[in-house]
Amino acid sequence: MDKAKYLIIGNGIAGLAAAREIRAHDENGTIIMISSESTLTYYRVKLTEYMSKEFTDEELLVSKENWYQDKNIKVILRKLVEDIDITNNKVRLDDGQEISYEKLLIATGSRPFIPPINGKYKEGLFALRTLKDLHYIKEYLKSCNDVSLIGGGLLGLEAAWALKELDKKVNIIEFAPYLLPRQLDKEISDKLEKKLSEHGFKIYLSSQAEEILGDGAVTGIRLNGKRKLESEAVLVSSGIRPNLDLVRNTEIEYNRGIIVDKHLKTNIDNIYAAGDVVEIDGMVLGLWTAGNEQGKIAGANMAGKELEYNQPKIFTTLKIGNIELFSAGIIDDFDRVHEYKDDERDIHYKLFTRDNKIVGAILFGDLKEMNTIRNAVISNTSIDEYIKKDSRFK
Numbered sequence: 001m002d003k004a005k006y007l008i009i010g011n012g013i014a015g016l017a018a019a020r021e022i023r024a025h026d027e028n029g030t031i032i033m034i035s036s037e038s039t040l041t042y043y044r045v046k047l048t049e050y051m052s053k054e055f056t057d058e059e060l061l062v063s064k065e066n067w068y069q070d071k072n073i074k075v076i077l078r079k080l081v082e083d084i085d086i087t088n089n090k091v092r093l094d095d096g097q098e099i100s101y102e103k104l105l106i107a108t109g110s111r112p113f114i115p116p117i118n119g120k121y122k123e124g125l126f127a128l129r130t131l132k133d134l135h136y137i138k139e140y141l142k143s144c145n146d147v148s149l150i151g152g153g154l155l156g157l158e159a160a161w162a163l164k165e166l167d168k169k170v171n172i173i174e175f176a177p178y179l180l181p182r183q184l185d186k187e188i189s190d191k192l193e194k195k196l197s198e199h200g201f202k203i204y205l206s207s208q209a210e211e212i213l214g215d216g217a218v219t220g221i222r223l224n225g226k227r228k229l230e231s232e233a234v235l236v237s238s239g240i241r242p243n244l245d246l247v248r249n250t251e252i253e254y255n256r257g258i259i260v261d262k263h264l265k266t267n268i269d270n271i272y273a274a275g276d277v278v279e280i281d282g283m284v285l286g287l288w289t290a291g292n293e294q295g296k297i298a299g300a301n302m303a304g305k306e307l308e309y310n311q312p313k314i315f316t317t318l319k320i321g322n323i324e325l326f327s328a329g330i331i332d333d334f335d336r337v338h339e340y341k342d343d344e345r346d347i348h349y350k351l352f353t354r355d356n357k358i359v360g361a362i363l364f365g366d367l368k369e370m371n372t373i374r375n376a377v378i379s380n381t382s383i384d385e386y387i388k389k390d391s392r393f394k
């Protein structure tokens with residue numbers, strides 16, 4: 001049986017960040033990473049952009065193969081961990097191989113959520129999560145003209161743009177009454193919708209896909225209200241679910257994700273978790289930067305440090321074509337809104353205040369002020385102070 005001082009399940013950014021950090025604090029302890037995918041850690045965040053680009057898998061790698069050799073980190077690819085034996089500190093892989101550990105990190109990430117839609121198993125309905133998905137989707141799309149996107153969130157809109165760059169006609173189907181309701185108010189969302197429509201996207205709001213049409217392969221979608229859209233492929237972007245299969249039959253506590261403390265430790269003393277698979281303060285974040293930071297903290301703690309993780313403030317930026325927007329903080333619970341508008345340049349900024357302090361912001365059309373405004377939201381700057389420096393806001 002192979003033995004690891006540090007065993008990491010999953011080689012996404014959380015797993016890799018942990019391995020890096022462990023090696024920074026422990027030069028010699030054996031580190032083994034296991035992944036069911038067939039590639040070393042890659043920039044998953046770039047997959048959407050690469051839908052419309054030529055690339056080699058190598059370009060997407062976060063660290064090249066020789067880095068793992070230099071750091072003496074063993075990576076086992078194309079193997080699924082099927083079982084964790086907490087009592088005996090070992091795991092079993094799908095080929096029967098067992099590996100024992102002193103410290104274990106679960107960094108199994110998440111998978112796309114596909115809502116229950118009739119006919120969803122037809123050929124041509126997919127979600128983009130892995131490099132393998134990307135290769136399959138790119139090939140499939142070569143013979144498609146009309147493509148529908150279920151889910152008009154940030155990732156969905158980025159994907160819609162990539163599809164447009166591939167010269168596809170794109171339908172965007174969104175359940176909410178306006179686009180990006182968590183990041184935008186209705187007024188700015190309407191502006192976004194208008195711009196997207198000008199680029200040729202067909203947007204269906206307050207809409208739900210009820211059935212995927214076609215014999216075997218997708219030929220269309222039936223929406224609620226019985227409207228039918230022609231579509232040769234459907235890309236689903238409706239959120240994620242943590243990969244919890246491994247922990248379901250163990251004593252490791254989980255809810256929507258694996259529950260960890262500030263040190264990223266689970267309820268089992270030598271088992272940590274990080275990345276999309278964890279839930280902290282009731283939230284599953286599903287963000288690259290959070291996975292990276294959590295991996296670092298978990299790795300350092302596994303190697304004997306005592307670091308704490310603090311949830312980051314969440315900011316959103318969307319840059320597709322000539323559309324730029326930024327959203328930060330609280331935009332739905334405020335006393336006043338201070339605005340700056342330049343209709344000619346299609347710029348619209350809003351600062352949301354509570355008790356005269358800036359608690360949230362939306363920038364549309366131009367992001368030059370993004371860093372200044374982000375800092376104002378983080379430090380809850382007084383609006384009077386802010387307006388003294390930038391008198392454009394009314």
Ligand SMILES: Cc1cc2nc3c(=O)[nH]c(=O)nc-3n(C[C@H](O)[C@H](O)[C@H](O)COP(=O)(O)OP(=O)(O)OC[C@H]3O[C@@H](n4cnc5c(N)ncnc54)[C@H](O)[C@@H]3O)c2cc1C
Pocket residue numbers: 009010011012013014015034035036037044045046047048079080081082107108109110128129130155243246274275276277286287288289291
């Ligand atoms: C298309 C796309 C675009 C995105 N864009 C952004 C963005 O712009 N900004 C942002 O912040 N975030 C973005 N994200 C989210 C971001 O990529 C994730 O938050 C991040 O990659 C999660 O990293 P992770 O290490 O937790 O998990 P993952 O990257 O999911 O890695 C987990 C790995 O574990 C493997 N695994 C799972 N179970 C097992 C098992 N039992 N045995 C062995 N291996 C296993 C999986 O195959 C996978 O390789 C995007 C995601 C996608 C899919």
